Amino acid sequence: AQSVTQPDIHITVSEGASLELRCNYSYGATPYLFWYVQSPGQGLQLLLKYFSGDTLVQGIKGFEAEFKRSQSSFNLRKPSVHWSDAAEYFCAVGAVETDSWGKLQFGAGTQVVVTP
Amino acid sequence: EAQVTQNPRYLITVTGKKLTVTCSQNMNHEYMSWYRQDPGLGLRQIYYSMNVEVTDKGDVPEGYKVSRKEKRNFPLILESPSPNQTSLYFCASSDRRTGSYNEQFFGPGTRLTVL
Numbered sequence: 001a002q003s004v005t006q007p008d009i010h011i012t013v014s015e016g017a018s019l020e021l022r023c024n025y026s027y028g029a030t031p032y033l034f035w036y037v038q039s040p041g042q043g044l045q046l047l048l049k050y051f052s053g054d055t056l057v058q059g060i061k062g063f064e065a066e067f068k069r070s071q072s073s074f075n076l077r078k079p080s081v082h083w084s085d086a087a088e089y090f091c092a093v094g095a096v097e098t099d100s101w102g103k104l105q106f107g108a109g110t111q112v113v114v115t116p
Numbered sequence: 117e118a119q120v121t122q123n124p125r126y127l128i129t130v131t132g133k134k135l136t137v138t139c140s141q142n143m144n145h146e147y148m149s150w151y152r153q154d155p156g157l158g159l160r161q162i163y164y165s166m167n168v169e170v171t172d173k174g175d176v177p178e179g180y181k182v183s184r185k186e187k188r189n190f191p192l193i194l195e196s197p198s199p200n201q202t203s204l205y206f207c208a209s210s211d212r213r214t215g216s217y218n219e220q221f222f223g224p225g226t227r228l229t230v231l
Contacts, residue, residue: 009156034219043206044159044222090158103174104220106151106158 002027002093006107013081014115021076021110023091032094033074034104035065039087047089050074061085086114118143120223122207128229129197137192137226139207147210148190149220152176152203159206165190166212197230204228 003026013019025031033050048059055067065076074091091107120141129135141148149164151174161174165184179201181193190209194201204227208220 004158006158032219036222043224046219046221049219092159103161103164104149104159106160108156108158 002031002095002105004091004093004105004107006089006091006110008110009108010111010113012113012115015083016080019076019078019081019085019112021089021091021112023074023076023107025072025074025091025093027072027093027095030069033065033067034092034094035059035063035074035076036090036092037061037087038090038109044090047076081112081114083114083116086112088112118221120207120209120221122205122223122226124226125224126227128231130231131198132196135194135197135228137194137205137207137228139190139192139223140188141190141207141209141221142188143209143211143221144187145209145211145221146187147212147220148184149174149208149210150180150182150190150192151206151208152201153206153225154203162192162205197228199230202228202230 005024007022035047036044038044047063048057050057050067058064063078067074088109088111090109092104095103123138146167150162151159153159160176162180163182165171206225207223210220
């Protein structure tokens with residue numbers, strides 16, 4: 001079974017500074033990897049995803065993430081945060097096996113606060 | 117517009133009073149799923165459905181029921197709600213046929229409070 005760890009529960013960052021959110025996963029093979037964002041009172045929006053190929057993936061809103069197989073990590077980055085990036089971010093792992101297809105395992109989330 | 121809709125968006129009820137949260141998608145997706153979100157726990161899967169008339173338990177199915185009589189609808193039923201089911205619920209859907217690799221589209225959420 002897959003599992004996901006987001007080590008940082010809460011991160012505070014200044015507007016204009018860089019942001020990196022950590023995600024570590026446990027899985028027997030290369031999984032499908034996702035980052036979702038949840039703005040206050042909103043549903044989940046997909047930021048980016050990794051299935052195979054280039055390990056650096058670009059997403060919406062200026063976010064990118066890098067898959068590192070050796071470290072079982074899929075960290076999310078943004079070079080310069082905007083106040084509107086204040087939200088909760090979830091890393092998720094999807095199963096590759098046919099009989100577990102569709103099952104997403106979510107991390108506990110990282111709350112990002114942006115200060116002026 | 118392609119979307120997943122949930123109703124109601126907010127619900128306050130009392131212990132033991134049966135309720136249903138509806139979920140509908142207009143993308144002709146085969147796969148649908150229910151999650152609950154609790155602080156510090158992220159999202160946990162309650163039930164999922166691979167197709168019409170095919171449902172299975174997720175990680176936290178106790179106290180919930182689902183049905184999938186039509187492809188577009190996947191209602192979540194709480195036969196006898198209890199306070200520990202107070203949570204934020206999300207419905208999601210995904211299309212297996214187009215190589216979408218279980219990328220899931222989420223509804224706006226239903227905030228349920230059981231008194």
